[in-house]
Amino acid sequence: MTGTLALSIILHLSILLLIAPLLQGIITKTKALFAGRRGAPLLQTYFDLARLFRKGFVFSRTTTWVFLAGPVIGLAIPLLASLFIPFCGLAAPLSFEGDMILFVYLFALSRFFTAVAALDTGSSFEGMGAVREVTFSCLAEPTMLFSLLVLARLSDGMALNTLLGSYLATAWHSDASAALCLVVISLFVVLLVENSRIPFDDPNTHLELTMIHEVMVLDHSGPALGMILYGAAMKLVVLGALVVSLVLPWQTGWWLTDALLFIAGLAGISVIIGIIESTMARLRLPRIPQVLIGTSILSIFALVLVLR
Amino acid sequence: MIWLIGGIFLTAMSGIPGLFTSRTGRAGEHIACGLIITGTISGMLGVILALLHPATSSINLPWSLPQAQLALQIDPINAFFLAPMFLVVACGSVYSLRYWPQPEHPSNGRKLRLFYGLICAAMMVLLTARNGVLFLVGWEIMALAGFFLITTEDNKSEVRQAGYIYLIATHSGTLALFGVFACLDRVSGSLMFPAAHSLAPAGSTIIFILALIGFGMKAGLIPLHIWLPGAHAAAPSHASALLSGVMIKTGIYGLVRLTSFFALIPAWWGWTVLVLGIVSGIMGVALALAQHDIKRLLAYHSVENIGIIAMGLGLALLGRSYDMPALVALGLAGCLLHVVNHGLFKSVLFLSAGAVIHSVGSRDIDHYGGLLKRQPWVAAMFLGGAVAICGLPPFNGFISEWFIYLAAFQPLQQSTSAVAMAVIAAPALALIGGLAVACFVKVFGTTFLGSARSSAAAQAHAAAPLMIAPMAALLGACVWIGLLPTTLAPLLNDAVAVWSAHADTSSGIIGAASAPLSWVSLSGWLLLSLIVVIGWWLRSIKRRTTPNADPSLTTWGCGYQFATTRMQYTASSFADALVRLFKFGLWSERHGGNVSGLFPQATQFSSHTPDAVLDRLLTPLFRASAWLCRRLRAIFQNGEIAFYLLYFVLTIIALLTLFIF
Numbered sequence: 001m002t003g004t005l006a007l008s009i010i011l012h013l014s015i016l017l018l019i020a021p022l023l024q025g026i027i028t029k030t031k032a033l034f035a036g037r038r039g040a041p042l043l044q045t046y047f048d049l050a051r052l053f054r055k056g057f058v059f060s061r062t063t064t065w066v067f068l069a070g071p072v073i074g075l076a077i078p079l080l081a082s083l084f085i086p087f088c089g090l091a092a093p094l095s096f097e098g099d100m101i102l103f104v105y106l107f108a109l110s111r112f113f114t115a116v117a118a119l120d121t122g123s124s125f126e127g128m129g130a131v132r133e134v135t136f137s138c139l140a141e142p143t144m145l146f147s148l149l150v151l152a153r154l155s156d157g158m159a160l161n162t163l164l165g166s167y168l169a170t171a172w173h174s175d176a177s178a179a180l181c182l183v184v185i186s187l188f189v190v191l192l193v194e195n196s197r198i199p200f201d202d203p204n205t206h207l208e209l210t211m212i213h214e215v216m217v218l219d220h221s222g223p224a225l226g227m228i229l230y231g232a233a234m235k236l237v238v239l240g241a242l243v244v245s246l247v248l249p250w251q252t253g254w255w256l257t258d259a260l261l262f263i264a265g266l267a268g269i270s271v272i273i274g275i276i277e278s279t280m281a282r283l284r285l286p287r288i289p290q291v292l293i294g295t296s297i298l299s300i301f302a303l304v305l306v307l308r
Numbered sequence: 309m310i311w312l313i314g315g316i317f318l319t320a321m322s323g324i325p326g327l328f329t330s331r332t333g334r335a336g337e338h339i340a341c342g343l344i345i346t347g348t349i350s351g352m353l354g355v356i357l358a359l360l361h362p363a364t365s366s367i368n369l370p371w372s373l374p375q376a377q378l379a380l381q382i383d384p385i386n387a388f389f390l391a392p393m394f395l396v397v398a399c400g401s402v403y404s405l406r407y408w409p410q411p412e413h414p415s416n417g418r419k420l421r422l423f424y425g426l427i428c429a430a431m432m433v434l435l436t437a438r439n440g441v442l443f444l445v446g447w448e449i450m451a452l453a454g455f456f457l458i459t460t461e462d463n464k465s466e467v468r469q470a471g472y473i474y475l476i477a478t479h480s481g482t483l484a485l486f487g488v489f490a491c492l493d494r495v496s497g498s499l500m501f502p503a504a505h506s507l508a509p510a511g512s513t514i515i516f517i518l519a520l521i522g523f524g525m526k527a528g529l530i531p532l533h534i535w536l537p538g539a540h541a542a543a544p545s546h547a548s549a550l551l552s553g554v555m556i557k558t559g560i561y562g563l564v565r566l567t568s569f570f571a572l573i574p575a576w577w578g579w580t581v582l583v584l585g586i587v588s589g590i591m592g593v594a595l596a597l598a599q600h601d602i603k604r605l606l607a608y609h610s611v612e613n614i615g616i617i618a619m620g621l622g623l624a625l626l627g628r629s630y631d632m633p634a635l636v637a638l639g640l641a642g643c644l645l646h647v648v649n650h651g652l653f654k655s656v657l658f659l660s661a662g663a664v665i666h667s668v669g670s671r672d673i674d675h676y677g678g679l680l681k682r683q684p685w686v687a688a689m690f691l692g693g694a695v696a697i698c699g700l701p702p703f704n705g706f707i708s709e710w711f712i713y714l715a716a717f718q719p720l721q722q723s724t725s726a727v728a729m730a731v732i733a734a735p736a737l738a739l740i741g742g743l744a745v746a747c748f749v750k751v752f753g754t755t756f757l758g759s760a761r762s763s764a765a766a767q768a769h770a771a772a773p774l775m776i777a778p779m780a781a782l783l784g785a786c787v788w789i790g791l792l793p794t795t796l797a798p799l800l801n802d803a804v805a806v807w808s809a810h811a812d813t814s815s816g817i818i819g820a821a822s823a824p825l826s827w828v829s830l831s832g833w834l835l836l837s838l839i840v841v842i843g844w845w846l847r848s849i850k851r852r853t854t855p856n857a858d859p860s861l862t863t864w865g866c867g868y869q870f871a872t873t874r875m876q877y878t879a880s881s882f883a884d885a886l887v888r889l890f891k892f893g894l895w896s897e898r899h900g901g902n903v904s905g906l907f908p909q910a911t912q913f914s915s916h917t918p919d920a921v922l923d924r925l926l927t928p929l930f931r932a933s934a935w936l937c938r939r940l941r942a943i944f945q946n947g948e949i950a951f952y953l954l955y956f957v958l959t960i961i962a963l964l965t966l967f968i969f
Contacts, residue, residue: 056853060863062759064680066691072846076838080831094834096827101713102701104738106835109700112745116691119753119877121863122678127753127877134749135885138742142735149731153720219863223849227842289889296735307720307728 008093009083015090016082019263020233021045023240023270030274045233052226060219062122070117071220071227077110078234084160087241089251089258095161100148103160104141107194107235111137118216129215132285136200136212139292140193146299147183147190151246153306154179164242168249182302184246189295191239191269195232198277200288240269309358309367312382312436315351318343319397320429323422331414337405340421344401344428348394351432355390358382359799366438375499376441384803385568386435388644389561392651393435393554395785397428399778400546403659406772407666408544420460420544427453431554435561440489440499447485447558451478454555457547458539470538473922477535481525487518488566496569504806505571512570516577519566520584527559529618530588533611534922537595540607541671545662548603549655552610557647560617564643567625568807575629575726582622586736589615591920593743594890597750598917600879601671602661605751606654609697612740613650616712617643619733623715628808630727635718636808637817641800642711649696649704649789656693656782660686663775664755667768673754673879677761682768687756689779694748696786699741702832704789707825712737714823743886750882759873791832793825880915893920 025042032039041047059067083094084103092099115130151163154176171180193200196213203214217228244265252258283291322343326336358365359382366381382390401424410417427450434446455478459471489499495511496502521532528536536556540548563581567573592611599605620643627635663686664679665671680687696703716733760766789796797819804818819825865871887896894917901913918924944951 053849057850057857058861059854059857060861061857061859062678062863064757066680066757068846068850069843072839072843076835076842080835080838083834094827094831096824098710098714098717098823099827099831101710102706102828102831105699105701105706105741108698108741108745109695112695112698112700112749115745115749116753116757119749120757122758122873122876123863123865124875124877125866127882130749130753131877131882131885134742134746135889138739138746138886141738141742145735145738149717149720149734152717156721158714158717222853223846227846303731307731 005093008090012083012087012090012093013079015088016079016234016237019266020230020237021049023236023266024233026267026270027274027277030271031278034275034278045229049226049230052229053223055222057224058221060121063120063219066113067117067120067219068224070114070120070217071224071231073113074110074231075227075234077106078231078238081106082234082238082241085238085241086161086164086245087237088262089255092159092161095159097158100152100158100160100163104144104148108137108141110231110235114213114216121219123219126216126218129212129218132212133216136193136288136292139289139296140190143186143292143296143299144190146296146303147186150179150183150299150302150306153303164245164249166249166251168246169251172249176306179302179305180246182298182305184243186295186299186302187239187243187246189292191236191243192273192276193292194239195236197273199280199283199291202282236270237266240266243269309354309364309380309382311350311357312354312380312432313367315347315349315354316429316432318347318350319425319432322347322401322425323418326410326418326421331418332411334410336418337410337421340425341401341405344425345398347425347428348398352391352394355382355387355394359384359387359802368438371442373441375493377439377500378442379438379500380433380436380442381438382436383806384799385564385644385806386561387799388648388803389435389554389557390432392648392785393428393431395782396550396553396651396655397424399655399782400424400549400659403546403662403775403778404544406774407546407662416460416462419456420547423453423456424547424550427457427550427555431558434558438501440492440501443501444482444485444489448482450555450558451482454478454539454551457551458543460544460547461542464542466538467542470535470542474535474539477525477532481522481532484518484522484525485562488515488522491515491518492569501565502569504568507569507571509570509572509574512574515566519563520580523559523562523566524584525559526556526562527614527618528556528588528611529559529584529614530591530611531921531925533588533592534919534926536611537599537604537607537919538922540610541601541603545603545658545665548607548662549658552607552658553651553655556610556614557617557651560614560621560643560647563621564640564807567621573625573628575626578622578625578627578629578730580622581618581625582730582733585615585618585620585622586733587615588612588618589740590736590743591893593740593747594886594894595917595920597743597747597883597890598887598894598896598915600673602664602673602751602755603658603671605673605747606657606661609657609744609747610650610654612744613646613654613697616709616737616740617646617650619737620644620646620708620712620715623712623718623730623733624807626727626730627715627718630719630722630725632718632722632727633808634817635715635727637801637804638711638715638718638823640804640807641818641823642708642715644803645711645789645796645800646705646708649708649786652782652786652789653693653696653703653705656689656779656786657697659775659779659782660690660693663771663779664690664768666775667771668762668764670762670764673751675762676755676765677873677876678757678759679765679768680756682765683756683770685776686771686779687752689776689783690756691752692783692786694752696783696790698744698748700745701828702787702790702835704786704793707789707793707828709737709741710828711818711823746886747883750879754877754879754882758876761873761876761878791829791836793829794819797825884915887915887917895920895924 024045084099086092118126118130201212248265322340325339329336369378430449437443525532596608624639696705699705699709719727719730800818896917898915
């Protein structure tokens with residue numbers, strides 16, 4: 001029992017650690033293709049991480065240990081959170097009733113420490129990012145819960161393993177498909193917000209007043225920055241896995257094909273994110289709360305559909 | 309039982325020897341602290357023994373007052389209120405040795421300690437009382453001792469005003485409670501507390517409404533919270549910790565105890581409590597976000613947490629109305645555990661806020677900054693408390709909120725009945741959690757991080773170890789509940805069994821398959837070990853690559869060379885975006901800040917958020933009624949004898965007509 005648990009935890013984590021930087025590469029490649037450039041190699045993120053982990057640190061004299069707590073927790077949380085979701089054709093190693101609440105709250109913990117680490121620099125610039133991060137995630141969190149309620153209603157369970165389980169294959173063909181569609185849209189918006197992608201945030205700019213996540217990690221350097229980038233890449237995989245398992249619930253029975261299907265799904269999501277980033281402009285800041293509240297209303301609508 | 313009574317006596321008497329010692333000597337406070345600690349240990353021993361041997365858990369002595377008996381009983385429900393109280397009281401009393409030393413406060417130190425012990429003893433009495441008269445006696449002593457704690461610094465006018473508002477509020481609440489017990493007397497025929505689930509529904513509506521007013525006023529449910537922010541801000545910090553962490557919970561205790569008497573619970577009770585809880589939770593945290601007085605902010609967080617507790621109670625009541633044992637168990641467990649948790653982490657926060665106020669000399673968060681370097685331990689304690697109050701794992705706040713989430717998911721399985729609407733509690737709790745994170749990022753960041761915004765903050769002194777130790781003890785309890793919640797599962801199950809009408813089916817749910825605490829505990833340990841391992845790894849890389857950080861490097865200021873500490877985000881600017889989103893309920897006042905032209909003049913900006921109910925609604929209302937009464941008095945009491953004689957005649961005629969018919 002303990003042996004298989006440990007084995008599946010190690011398997012889960014190694015897949016996550018291996019494929020996470022790849023998705024970032026796919027996104028940049030897609031954007032480069034749209035812009036008519038050749039773009040950085042697919043594996044560029046791996047090289048970046050390796051380079052960052054070899055470097056030293058630069059610290060402002062204002063900072064304290066809290067400044068480093070942000071990257072540490074930002075790396076630990078996606079690792080732990082990945083253990084609660086099924087991916088790559090594997091069931092989640094840790095699964096119990098109510099684990100989805102823990103899943104949501106783990107990301108809140110990571111957000112708390114990222115924002116606090118940003119304030120540790122005493123820079124008004126980073127304060128700005130921290131404000132926006134906590135403000136927008138307040139609005140994204142109810143959406144996440146409404147979506148989870150819909151899934152819990154459809155699956156009669158409260159563990160992410162059940163929520164993203166095999167019932168979905170039949171649910172897509174039933175009356176619930178409309179609600180599931182709305183849930184997928186809502187969760188995709190949550191994914192974009194949480195991973196600071198366009199149209200909510202621009203991961204590429206460092207010097208504009210409209211960005212959120214990048215500005216919070218502006219003063220990090222060397223291995224700490226590497227941890228943040230790695231953590232962000234894994235967060236994309238973890239939240240992306242949620243959407244992929246919803247959209248592609250079909251199981252072939254062979255682990256290898258399931259795993260390939262799942263990775264293809266993740267790659268597809270990265271391509272979609274790349275396309276959105278290439279074709280959309282970033283929203284004006286005052287519009288973001290409106291879009292987020294609109295998404296919450298979509299997810300409420302999904303809940304009403306399944307509760308009627 | 310004898311231990312508990314001993315505890316009551318020791319704590320009640322703890323301040324009295326000090327009255328006979330020197331005004332500037334320290335003997336009195338050491339005696340008081342010793343007596344309080346002995347008293348709380350003795351009380352705790354009494355609770356533990358009573359829980360282990362239920363046969364010895366009650367005492368019943370005659371009392372000369374009519375209908376009154378000295379009936380005390382300990383059961384798992386009041387154990388959840390007593391245990392955190394003992395810890396908070398003992399820690400606060402040790403903390404006060406350095407925070408409020410007698411030589412520095414010769415005029416009010418003795419008064420503070422006298423009423424600190426008295427309020428503690430009164431709460432022990434009322435939490436264990438099984439007789440209406442005894443309960444009310446305890447309640448009233450607690451209310452009055454609370455008044456004297458709040459008005460410790462009665463030389464300040466704002467403190468006197470806060471105390472006055474508290475006194476009015478608490479007595480309005482007590483009036484409603486007199487009504488509750490009078491009605492209970494009529495329904496059950498005696499002022500003794502009836503056995504659980506024994507009362508018929510007849511006459512229950514008026515009892516519930518009065519209890520909701522009386523107990524809700526003490527608990528601080530919106531819109532009855534008017535006294536709370538001012539009172540908790542005015543009291544000394546360890547007294548605020550006691551008031552906010554423990555005293556307001558007596559209101560929740562009253563509601564939990566009262567609802568256990570009835571055999572049938574109408575569904576609207578649960579809905580009312582749930583909706584009040586959601587409103588208190590969301591508006592409490594929104595009001596907290598808008599504050600920049602650290603103690604007022606923490607006080608509004610008490611309103612928020614009372615809201616969360618009420619959501620748990622509301623779900624449990626709905627579970628009883630709709631006959632869903634799992635909903636009852638999870639809702640009540642969340643409610644009771646959050647009572648304990650809030651008592652613990654709110655005390656940590658109030659005590660560490662007190663340490664900051666003690667060294668900086670201001671309650672305004674915008675005067676702080678960079679205190680982590682001056683007060684590293686206080687900062688660590690505050691950070692722990694902040695993570696716990698936001699309900700984040702691996703601290704205790706997560707466990708209780710998790711129960712309430714699980715409860716909120718239960719009605720999904722009964723979609724045909726109206727109870728399915730109760731799932732709204734889950735997204736509401738998520739919104740509250742998100743806002744709480746925003747608020748505590750703001751408080752912690754502005755207070756302890758960045759650089760000092762005032763010279764007082766730049767020269768703040770470190771807190772005494774005797775002030776740190778009590779916070780560490782309370783935070784230790786938070787970590788214990790967060791990482792080893794399974795240890796409390798049996799007690800929670802017992803409490804559910806006492807309260808619930810279906811003791812056989814609903815007990816044993818906590819910790820079992822539908823609420824697997826051991827898995828949560830395992831995840832908490834995993835999280836902790838991951839953080840430690842990664843932190844250690846980062847530390848070793850740092851040692852290797854950057855052994856000495858360059859102390860001359862400053863934060864990059866966007867290329868601007870003359871950055872000052874005033875450019876940092878302040879408490880008000882941090883919360884501005886969210887406060888604007890909630891402007892429908894907050895009505896913040898904004899003064900100044902208008903900039904026009906290419907070369908604008910120097911300008912000032914300030915924002916201020918008064919209480920939505922007290923300052924916006926009640927104060928104008930009372931002003932208007934006072935004005936009306938003055939006008940009426942001018943008309944009716946105009947000083948002419950003839951009019952007064954006319955009133956006499958009219959009264960006599962009215963009385964005669966009444967007599968004839």
